[in-house]
Amino acid sequence: MPGLPTYLLLLCRGVITVPGGAGGFLLGGIIIKRWSLTVNQQLRGMFVLGMLGVCSMLMFCVQCEAAPLADATLHQQQQLHDDSRCIPAQHTSHIIINIVCD
Numbered sequence: 001m002p003g004l005p006t007y008l009l010l011l012c013r014g015v016i017t018v019p020g021g022a023g024g025f026l027l028g029g030i031i032i033k034r035w036s037l038t039v040n041q042q043l044r045g046m047f048v049l050g051m052l053g054v055c056s057m058l059m060f061c062v063q064c065e066a067a068p069l070a071d072a073t074l075h076q077q078q079q080l081h082d083d084s085r086c087i088p089a090q091h092t093s094h095i096i097i098n099i100v101c102d
Contacts, residue, residue: 032042 031037037045
């Protein structure tokens with residue numbers, strides 16, 4: 001949301017994250033109380049849910065061509081030069097950084 005002041009962006013972030021965190025605490029307490037989970041069961045559940053979170057995060061790390069990251073787009077081009085004077089092929093890499101301005 002370009003053009004908005006910083007304090008308003010931080011306020012919107014807080015309005016979204018604080019109720020979500022409080023809801024997670026309440027829901028977690030209700031689940032633990034209702035099913036009478038032991039500490040080992042709670043730890044196992046947190047591990048499973050944490051791994052689900054990591055796996056769902058990894059699907060955003062899939063290699064895409066020219067994926068914008070932090071307002072910079074990275075294009076990497078590898079060229080293989082097959083020269084008869086050299087026995088192994090020479091590998092050169094050119095990195096071009098294009099700044100994305102919105």
